[in-house]
Amino acid sequence: MKNKLLTAILLLTLPLFISACSLKDVPIIGALFGGRVVPQKEVTLKFWGLWESPEVMNSLALDYSQQNPKITISYDDRSIIKPDQHKETVKSRLSETGAPDIILIHNSWVPELSELLAPAPAGLIDVTEYTQRFYPIVSDSAVVQGKIYAVPAYYDGLALVYNMAHFDEIDQATPPTAWEEFRRLALSLTIKDEDGGFVRSGAAIGSADNIDFFSDILGLMFAQAGVAVPEDIDSKPAQDALSFYTMFVNEDKIWDSTLPEASSAFTQEKVSMIFVPSWGVLDIIRARPDLEIGVAAIPQALPDNPVSWGSFWMFAVAGNSPNQKEAWEFINYITQNEQQLKMYDLALRYRTFGAPYASIELADQVSEATAGKYIKPILDTAPFAKSGVLAGRAGNTFQTNILKEAVNSLITGQEQTRPSVEEALTTVKADLTTQ
Numbered sequence: 001m002k003n004k005l006l007t008a009i010l011l012l013t014l015p016l017f018i019s020a021c022s023l024k025d026v027p028i029i030g031a032l033f034g035g036r037v038v039p040q041k042e043v044t045l046k047f048w049g050l051w052e053s054p055e056v057m058n059s060l061a062l063d064y065s066q067q068n069p070k071i072t073i074s075y076d077d078r079s080i081i082k083p084d085q086h087k088e089t090v091k092s093r094l095s096e097t098g099a100p101d102i103i104l105i106h107n108s109w110v111p112e113l114s115e116l117l118a119p120a121p122a123g124l125i126d127v128t129e130y131t132q133r134f135y136p137i138v139s140d141s142a143v144v145q146g147k148i149y150a151v152p153a154y155y156d157g158l159a160l161v162y163n164m165a166h167f168d169e170i171d172q173a174t175p176p177t178a179w180e181e182f183r184r185l186a187l188s189l190t191i192k193d194e195d196g197g198f199v200r201s202g203a204a205i206g207s208a209d210n211i212d213f214f215s216d217i218l219g220l221m222f223a224q225a226g227v228a229v230p231e232d233i234d235s236k237p238a239q240d241a242l243s244f245y246t247m248f249v250n251e252d253k254i255w256d257s258t259l260p261e262a263s264s265a266f267t268q269e270k271v272s273m274i275f276v277p278s279w280g281v282l283d284i285i286r287a288r289p290d291l292e293i294g295v296a297a298i299p300q301a302l303p304d305n306p307v308s309w310g311s312f313w314m315f316a317v318a319g320n321s322p323n324q325k326e327a328w329e330f331i332n333y334i335t336q337n338e339q340q341l342k343m344y345d346l347a348l349r350y351r352t353f354g355a356p357y358a359s360i361e362l363a364d365q366v367s368e369a370t371a372g373k374y375i376k377p378i379l380d381t382a383p384f385a386k387s388g389v390l391a392g393r394a395g396n397t398f399q400t401n402i403l404k405e406a407v408n409s410l411i412t413g414q415e416q417t418r419p420s421v422e423e424a425l426t427t428v429k430a431d432l433t434t435q
Contacts, residue, residue, distance in 0.1 A: 044072040071326060110316070117319050152312055179301055224241075296380075
């Protein structure tokens with residue numbers, strides 16, 4: 001028996017001396033010595049993505065497959081699907097068989113979907129490392145009970161975009177940094193004709209129906225006031241924030257429902273300032289490449305305690321995927337700094353700039369980029385960003401429609417028949433907590 005054992009060991013180790021390999025390189029037993037586990041089966045990972053072009057994602061997927069020949073990535077670009085439809089499809093598919101292995105979900109969905117997702121393997125992504133690599137809002141969104149349920153594909157948030165020519169007309173050299181300064185500037189920029197109609201609005205703020213990101217602006221104001229949604233949505237700070245928001249329509253009259261949607265109004269030069277995320281900036285550049293625009297950080301309520309607003313998409317793994325380990329290994333690969341830099345560079349072939357980096361370490365790279373001026377203000381405010389279910393254009397239609405009804409009730413009809421702000425928010429809280 002002893003001779004047979006020695007013979008077996010000799011047969012295993014003899015090729016190592018011939019090829020100068022180590023036990024780590026031997027399939028199966030190599031794993032016992034800390035080597036790479038060689039996949040024993042071919043795996044095709046089904047990947048549902050949004051927003052990023054297939055050319056960019058397929059290039060990264062090909063790189064990964066070349067390094068891991070047993071793994072094939074099948075990327076399905078579902079950008080034509082509206083976010084709320086994508087969310088409902090994801091929820092239903094996660095509850096049954098046949099779900100994709102990797103899905104792109106909004107950061108505000110993670111708490112709701114976490115029970116249907118597979119957390120990252122403990123040995124692959126460490127929570128401490130994760131919190132150091134990404135901005136605090138990322139951990140707030142995706143770490144649930146000490147487990148990581150998603151990794152950011154990129155970071156994005158709300159920015160103030162302004163028409164530089166309009167600023168020059170009133171000798172305004174810099175963007176506003178506080179809300180009261182923003183209000184005074186909006187009044188100065190507003191121009192009306194003899195009949196009181198708008199020639200130009202100073203800022204798109206105060207309504208809901210014609211501002212795509214109205215709920216983000218209000219979510220920001222609530223966050224700056226320390227309001228938790230939905231718990232504190234009917235509190236006095238929340239009432240003050242909503243009153244300030246609607247004041248731009250009700251009292252200052254610098255915006256109303258007769259104007260086009262905010263982004264369209266901006267490209268038509270019918271409004272001087274709007275709030276959009278980075279991809280909204282891209283839309284403006286595509287529509288009006290000749291327009292000279294500035295991008296700035298959002299105004300603050302308390303400069304000594306700044307709060308910004310984040311809204312971004314994340315990679316996650318379906319809880320019913322048979323390939324959870326392989327899916328998480330690909331996510332870990334694609335979100336490393338090297339791949340994030342490559343993704344940004346590839347995106348430059350198709351648009352003015354790529355998505356803002358999710359990694360804190362890469363923030364300085366933006367300053368060196370030609371288009372850095374467009375996304376640097378967003379990344380500069382990322383360290384103190386908040387987020388939540390009021391994020392617009394992110395599949396949170398239930399919540400944003402409830403808020404929209406409240407805003408509309410406060411700015412339409414006769415003043416004497418409108419509800420009070422307290423009544424409007426009491427209704428919002430009741431509706432939000434019935435879901």
